[in-house]
Amino acid sequence: MLMSLFLCVLSTTATNQEPNVGRAGDPMVITAGNDVGWQVLSPEEAMKAFQETGELRCGPERAQAHWRAHGHLYAEHGVTAFEPYVKWMLMEPQEGTWDPSFYDAELTLFKEHGLRWVPFLIAGPAYATPPWFKESDESVFAVDLATGNVARDQSIWNPYLKPRVRSWLERFFQHYDHQDIQAALLGISGVFGESIYTAGGNIWTQIWDGAYPQHLGWWCGDSHAAIDFQSNLQAKYGKIQRLNKAWQRQYKSFDAIKPFVPDKDHSPRARLDFIQWYMGAMTDFSEWWIATVREVAPTVPILLCTGGSAQPELGADMSAQTKLAARHRAGIRITNEASDYTTNFFITRIIASASLHYGTYFGYEPAGPVDENGIVARIYNAVASGAWELFHYDNPPQGERGLRYKANLEFLTLREPIVPVAFFWSRVSVNLGEAPGLHHACKQLREVCDIAFVDELLIEDGALSDRLILVWPEGRVTEESTVRKIEEAVRQGMVLIVPDPWNPISPEGRSLFPSGHGDQALGKGWIVHAKTSNTPNRPKALAETLQQVLRSDAYGLPEDACLHALASDTPGVFLSATQSDWLFLNHTAESHTLSHPQGTVTLPPHSMISADFP
Secondary structure, eight states: OHHHHHHHHHHHTTTTTOOOOOOTTSBOEEEEEOOHHHHSSOHHHHHHHHHHHOOOOOOTHHHHHHHHHHTHHHHHTTOOEEEOEEEHHHHOSSTTOOOOHHHHHHHHHHHHTTOEEOOEEEOSSGGGSOHHHHTSTTOOEEEOTTTOOEEEEEOTTOTTHHHHHHHHHHHHHHHSOGGGBSOEEEEOBTTTBSSSOSOOOOGGGGTTTOSOOOOSSOOOOSHHHHHHHHHHHHHHHSSHHHHHHHHTOOOSOGGGOOOOOOOTTSOHHHHHHHHHHHHHHHHHHHHHHHHHHHHHOTTSOEEEEEOSSOOGGGOOOHHHHHHHHHHTTOEEEEEEEOSOHHHHHHHHHHHHHHHHHHTOOEEEEESSOOOHHHHHHHHHHHHHHTOSEEEEOOSSOOHHHHHHHHHHGGGOBOOOEEOOEEEEOOHHHHHTTOOTTHHHHHHHHHTTSOOEEEOHHHHHTTTTTTOSEEEOOSOOBOOHHHHHHHHHHHHTTOEEEEOSSOOOBOTTOOBOTTTTOOSEEETTEEEEEOOOTTOSOHHHHHHHHHHHHHTOSTTOOOHHHHHHTOOOOSTTEEEEEESSEEEEEEOSSSOEEEEETTEEEEEOTTEEEEEEOO
16 A cells, blocks of 8 residues: 555655654644634734734743643643744744744743644744735735735735745744654645635734735736736647637737636636636645755655635645645645534545545644534544544643543554545536535445545546546536546446436537446446436435445455445444554444444444454
């Protein structure tokens, strides 16, 4: 398995300039955060102090009082590191003035309680960028194409930003002992620091700037972005005539093309070209950050912080970001979980699947409140997905919530998932707004068995090679090169499950495989149509068809492989297979007893259990 090999290599070659992130069977790392409530008295008081005196933070007294009272609780509940928000503005409050004293004091507290740290290194978002930079001629704020609104977050196309950030990062990693760093979390863009564009925000992100536009949009309205867009198109098409043919337009030159809101007034190919450039720019900016940190910190594990649920406006191409992270021996953390298991699964699984395919490490973080039952669901999602890190905001873990962590610490080890069933999450269709039912389909299919996500990039990079079944539930618009890979995998023995009827097309409207094919063998594999035409619940029909395929011997699937995709008949009870065990989650309020090849297990309400793998 790729993941096993990768983890083994990282663990055994750490002295050869490799980050040490363990191997299968090693404990996962658990990170708690954050420290923003220690940096200032309150958002309101901070804003007042800044306006009156220019003050940006308190002293370390609030943090010291907290750790004197609660510091012992972290390690008791399995926490291995603490995550402070390390803001460029607090370390360089005036241009050229270096002041690490606040973070020095915090790190001393962490180490006194047996913890390492995960510095969340943030530069670019308004709440982390120094006022002197925002007020300078070097500042370029992000501009939304649709509204013309100007944010206070920096444009990722700002040519003056990278040299400043590099200088800050160099000083940071020169100042601190790399052995104290569990991982460096990179906060590169957006409102909070994820590798996305401006969206969301709250009073904490408005402390220094007041309320400013933080809505979902297309934040590429500055002149530097326009030049990059034109260069990207010229590199892709070479001649304007080729672009005009693809876009159904009559531009005179590439210089005449400006970034646009990708609505249906534009051809599908034009919309895709714009969105792919927009997302690709964020991917490239992410790579610059990762490569810079890797250069100055060769052995420190790196986590790119990404977020959202993959809307194109956010700009996070999650499989592409994961691929680039792996290229630099870095990992990725997705920051979008809550309490419901199937929702968490849907919005995190592309990161897990891409990380396992490209051979890198990853972590999960919630985006907001998580209830006590959600703690168990989050642990299960991380463990069953093969995650290296679990982050939480229990600061500190205690009481009933603390008991939930303690009760499940035994499960928090690195695992190698076995997932023979794949789910086609078409990035092309999502970008074009042509896959509205993916979440519901995923929820129904996950009730049957564990599933890996694949998109066009993952399919292009060979992610179907070890899948026995591919379910294509929604999103019929994709690229011709993608369906050629799918057809090849079917001919090699994979079973493709699709709705009935199913007529996929290219962005240009050309009919694609498996249009015109009924239920039939194809090469060594099969095309199977779920009976969806006469039912209002197409996802349920797809799930029932998947269950039938897994339990049938008609499709030539290996018996042991189908065993790995153990199917559950109980709603709210989930099963996953790894190289070392089966994992069961009861995400309901009632006890359930389940049979499996080694016997039976009884799961109390909202609990998880491990059973040895034969």
